[in-house]
Amino acid sequence: MQYKRSSELFLEASQFIPGGVNSPVRAFKSVGGTPLFMKRAEGPYIWDEDGTKYVDYINSWGPAILGHTDPIVLDAIKQQADSGFSFGTPTELETTIAKLIVENVCNVDQIRMVSSGTEACMSAVRLARGYTGRDKIIKFEGCYHGHSDSFLIKAGSGAATFGNPNSPGVTKGTAQDTLLSQYNDIDQVRSLFVEYPEQIAAVIIEPVAGNMGCVLPQNDFLKQLRSLCDEHGTLLIFDEVMTGFRLDFSGAQKVYEVAADLVTYGKVIGGGLPVGAFAGRAPIMDALAPKGAVYQAGTLSGNPLAMRAGLTTLQLILSDPLFYSALARTTQVLDETVSSLLNEKGIQHTVNRQGSMMSVFFGVDQVENFYQATLANHQMFNKFFHHLLSKGIYLPPSGYETWFISRAIGEEELDKTYNAVRSFEP
Template identity: 55%
Template sequence: MTTSAELFERASRHIPGGVNSPVRAFKGMHRPPVFMERAQGAYLFDVEGNRYVDYIGSWGPMITGHADPDVLAAVRSRLDSGLSFGTPTEAETTMADLICEIIPSMEMVRMTSSGTEATMSAIRLARGYTGRDKIVKFEGNYHGHSDSLLVKAGSGALTHGEPSSPGVPAALAEHTVTLSYNDPDGVEACFEEIGDRIACIIVEPVSGNMNCIPPQPGFLETLRRVCNEHGSVLIFDEVMTGFRIALGGAQARYGVTPDLTCLGKIVGGGMPVGAFGGKREIMENISPLGPIYHAGTLSGNPLAMAAGVTLLNKLQVPGFHDALTQRVDTLCHGLKERADAAGVPMITQSSGGMFGIFFTSQSRVDNFAQATACNPEAFRSFFTAMLDHGVYLAPSAYEASFMSSAHTAEDIQLTLDAAEKAFATM
């Protein structure tokens, strides 16, 4: 039998770090990653035959479980017609109609091949539409790996941003202002000083890349107001939250309407896909209607559209998201009870189908500074013990976890039993 350790050693010969996306490397866990063979429902199965209750769900899109038979059937029905045409297809229009129906703020939508491409294109559109260069993002929010977004804060809130990765030009980073998430006063101060130069704000309305951090009351509302006052574009990065925390995403759950929205692989049923869209008056500036360029041979890929349309239709069953939220609440409440009983400082936070586990004595975590102040050693110990007991969590203390409709009461109980054993060793 081939082991994960052997596969990782082999992969490391020709793949940097042995993985094609850094979080898969288990670097912070001080162990080789687990190589998966297949997935079904709420479970992952590794190459050694072990089964895990999965709370990653391919980082969000597997909201009805892995290998959903309806989604797979939709892909199979298209497969014999070809993989990609590079031409328009009816499936793209069906998808666009469906997205715009579910998310009313998206009056027009353009498909992409990834969430990174969606956010990159939305920012270019906002800059072209406003004629401004500066953008505002928030510390701990991740919007893909395009140059404008791999920028960390300077020494003060309004100083020039600094590249957070080699290869990002300092001159480009100067156009990115990084503020603290959930700090409306900081946003107000920024716009008072340079609001007339800011093209857009881009934000995860629920942050899922410093674990799960929902917006504090008034934060998203402040973003909407300052953008209105200064003629800036408000972009919600709903790559994680879209269709997950509510059918209409975070904007439906929290009642704040952005100008542009970015979506990710959930609109492709888990296949490589993304989308961005919003107000018609802004979207009509995209080529070929307008001068702002965006293109992609695989944008609107017919297989991805077939999978996505099927999945999004399934999510419209009344009560689907309420049931998903209830599963998350049951799990989080049970985890907190068991941590308290074991004397382990830990809290959970959630929004709809997303949740996060923080090893901290703080009563809540609202921003990047608080998230990074949590105990990474405690998380590492917990993660390893949970993995050993058949529960697969995100291999990072700074990634959100996801529930699916395939998770049963028995799966949640198995998870809580594993957590009780894990806490007992900490």
């Protein structure tokens, strides 16, 4: 397979963009080689600058849940563009999508739009601190909530890939207010509450982790977190930037029957355009400016193009009562078939899956936290990645990332994937 044009573009980009990419997760530093530059996408496929076509299991890191450039969403964006790109004023469209979400998502009274998942998580933590009058937060090793200073303490995803989970530039003072616990270890969380009584403003968690690979909560972990937060007057924040509107319209809150105090969103809510949001119960959200004293602002928040794309995407999902069950079934078949093919080859592995998210970990039998994710055979994953890439299958370029399956994936794409796995030799 030829990557000539991508190699040329990466060389040029490296002269003007740090590392040649505008986000580290796009680099191939973990798997080796040169990142591919894409030029178009449609349905379940993306095409690189050399014209090679790939079945896409990244889907823009989650938002392309309908597949790429869905014609109905695309038409809506075009119509909105004719009316204006951005106004810097309120629009009816912002209220329309907010109303749709509040009326269809459990445990949400109000929602505020921002421009990214990072901004959503940063704002939710500030709100939690302002509302409770406390400074400290608990986060979990391997969970990534964006690149705000408070979160780059044992972060997953790109930080883990680059072997530098504690980023330079994060001050010691900031780090001291971020308490760490191991994912799925409720005893560690309980001990932190004992050690720092009445000091913890919030516990923030990916209810299904997506940044150390797909890792699921075990043994009622989320429900136990809810109980601990209630006991200590601490807010529970679900980072549903990945899981929101993907696992279910009400996200992990619905799937695991746990009510969060605040929820952060991104990805699907923008239909592929840059957007984020945070939402929660009215008494907490009322603490935000201009009504309350906790300041948060964004010039391009509620951008009409993003709102139109997101609204249309969410309406299409709601119009299909079988949307989530069909998507989960496709992912289940993919999981079971890939696992069966690897078993036939005697390749030790485990597959973690929830809804339309999944990850393959090589060389281990279970992954329930970040430490176990680091024990996986990532060299094997790198070989697997490049083999599938050579066969026209585009996976996330890191063993610490999650595959995202779209509605556009059908039998043809699945068969192509199976044939690629079938020919893999470690």
